[in-house]
Amino acid sequence: MNTEEARLLSPQVNSLESKSEQSLRPKKLSEFIGQKPVVSNIEVMIHSALKRSSALDHVLLSGPPGLGKTSLAYVIAHNLGSNIHCISGPALEKKGDLAALLTNLSARDILFIDEIHRMPIAIEEILYSAMEDYRIDIVIGQGASSRTMSINLEPFTLIAATTRPGMLSNPLRDRFIAHLHFDFYEERDLKIILKHNAIKVGIALDDDALDMMAKCSRGTPRIANRLLRRVRDFSIYNDRNAICLEDVNETLLMLQIDQAGLDRMDRKILNVILDYYGGGPVGIEALCATLSEDRETIEDVYEPYLLKEGYLIRTPRGRECSTRGREHILRLQN
Ligand SMILES: Nc1ncnc2c1ncn2[C@@H]1O[C@H](COP(=O)(O)OP(=O)(O)OP(=O)(O)O)[C@@H](O)[C@H]1O
Ligand SMILES: [Mg+2]
Structure with missing residues (x-):
């Protein structure tokens, strides 16, 4: 996991961040x-x-x-x-x-x-x-x-x-x-949270920037808040008065998050199932070994959102990449 991903997705909260x-x-x-x-x-x-x-x-x-x-x-x-x-x-x-x-x-x-x-x-x-x-x-x-x-x-x-x-x-x-x-949040709820928190951190937000941030936050307020801080830095760096869509897109690109809100590891999971296991099913142990990630991280951090969004399917024989997952990866390759 690279450091940018670790900051956005990792369930661990460091002491500095815990204060914020x-x-x-x-x-x-x-x-x-x-x-x-x-x-x-x-x-x-x-x-x-x-x-x-x-x-x-x-x-x-x-x-x-x-x-x-x-x-x-x-x-x-x-x-x-x-x-x-x-x-x-x-x-x-x-x-x-x-x-x-x-x-x-x-x-x-x-x-x-x-x-x-x-x-x-x-x-x-x-x-x-x-x-x-x-x-x-x-x-x-x-x-x-x-x-x-x-x-x-x-x-x-x-x-x-x-x-x-x-x-x-x-x-x-x-x-x-x-x-x-607790279930993942609807985009409209994440927008309300982001709007409140933008005021708290003292930055204005354009509507299309807000929409994109809510869409790419994996239904998770903690990720929305982390993204907000990263985008705010970009916006300040770009000398703007309010966060605009361009700031959000630049930040997402830097963090390797795609327009569906999936990050490098999400895509790697789907790619590994497709390339190494013919689309699955593949047992969780074999999958984690190929990914060099521990089981708890895959099961707790990545899988729930991929399952909820229908990119991944869980069967008694293991994990499968769904048609949606396959189409998403193909779209990115073209
Ligand atoms: N319903 C909500 N409304 C507004 N902000 C929220 C809401 N839920 C969570 N947040 C924000 O998301 C952050 C993370 O939430 P919290 O630490 O409570 O999650 P958690 O479920 O306890 O996570 P973990 O399983 O990692 O302990 C909070 O600091 C808060 O800013
Ligand atoms: Mg907690």
């Missing part, structure tokens, strides 16, 4: 654009929790990277007027880490666990009784002299985010009262 991401994050539910089914569910749940003066039910948020799972967790905390404590699944190494977090929660606090599918399975068990009964059982000592101590917790809400809900164990998944899935 935070500045563009929606603060309250009314500022959260799109994802209507998710937002409607959350609205009802928040309203009910406030009216019952109880903790919000546990929520599992799933979907591809950059669609707003973390943002929504913060928005929920804001609308409830609750404190939010954040931790990433892989950062929890020992049962004691999670026990310490849980026992420090006040009534109606939110515990947000990001990438919950990467939390060690041994730690997961603590969550079962914590979620169900607001209680944890800790074993003290070892061998014959060991005993179990129960600690009661304040009623809290667990909000967990995952790009891979299928990797969660059934007992854990079943303890979430709501499982809300």
